[in-house]
Amino acid sequence: MAASGGGVAQQAELRRIEGNACFKKARLGAAIDCYTEAIALCPDVAVYWMNRALCHFKRKEWAKVEEDSRRALALDDSLVKGHYLLGCALLDKEEFALAIKEFEKALNLLKSSSSTDKMAEDIWQVLAKAKYLDWEKHSTERVWRIQSLKEACESALQEHHFLSGTLVEDSDGSSNEYSEQIKLLAEVFSKATLADTPVDVPDYLCCQITFEIFRDPVITPSGVTYERAVLLEHLDKVGNFDPVTREPLKEHQLVPNLAINEAVQAYLKEHSWAYRLNC
Known part of the structure; x- marks a missing residue:
């Protein structure tokens, strides 16, 4: 057997x-x-x-x-x-x-x-795509719900002031309570959508070579932070020196930049749209 x-x-x-x-x-x-x-x-x-x-x-x-x-x-x-x-x-x-x-x-x-x-790069690419698409899907739903709620609040506010007789502007043309409340309402809902509004990613969270948001940041003895894979490729193909300061540099001198890595993770948690490549 x-x-x-x-x-x-x-x-x-x-x-x-x-x-x-x-x-x-x-x-x-x-x-x-x-x-x-x-x-x-x-x-x-x-x-x-x-x-x-x-x-x-x-x-x-x-x-x-x-x-x-x-x-x-x-x-x-x-x-x-x-x-x-x-x-x-x-x-x-x-x-x-x-x-x-x-x-x-x-x-x-x-x-x-x-x-x-090298498969890590492929995995990161699809992970970033999945997180961005997940954000996009839920963002669209959130924006729609917020807009619907805003319209409902405006309608209720208008009805309240109509019944109270305070819907029209003051005789001197100045803003009345209704118009001020409408402006305040607009500000509140505008702030509610800020997290879903893409902006430029802060420079300190992006590699100085690729201009993409960090995935695995490392810091050199010169104090400059780079994306690990990109810097290793530079050391292998270009030469053993810091790309920015031109100071001599070897792979064993690279240290993970834990502070920047934590900052990146915190930023991505609050702004998932930043998973778009080429920030």
Whole structure:
């Protein structure tokens, strides 16, 4: 029985390897067939489900992506790609809150493993998109409710002053109680929509190289804060010096700027529209 079981597992692994070869050649249909055979042989191996989900992802077959990624995660919840793929499927369904949770799980798994996987950038991009779309959806609803409430308040105020005989302006043309209350009402509702009104992100929250809001800010010995990935690329491709001060700089000298990171998170919590890229 053990030998038979081992033979089945070996056959499944061969099908996975063949599927990977087909995937690299963009033969997605053939790859799906190989992974499907591997799953039939060993349905408890998470990577087979995830690899097939990735093929469906390339084809934008979102229902199948969701199904396979969920099966993969049920077997191994630590799969970064599994959470990423599931998040993408949920994003397509406009289930933004659920998609955000999956993307955040994927990022947290990368951070806990101290990985510098380039996939982090892809995850951040879709996470930012999901958070912006979630804000946009709820913002539209909030603005509509606020406008409806404003109109109802104006109507009630007008009716009150009409019945009280104080609706008309004073004889000298000056503003009366009704007009003053209307102005005050407008100010109150204007302030209520401020959080949903996009403005320029403060400069200190943006990288001096990309002009985008910080994701992983680090500070140099010169006291300048940069986006980590961007600065590392500069050190690797341009030279070991600070881009602004031109002072000598090595990767080991970079220190996470926790204060700026906390400020960014606080700002994004109050202004989710800032998840738009290119601030």
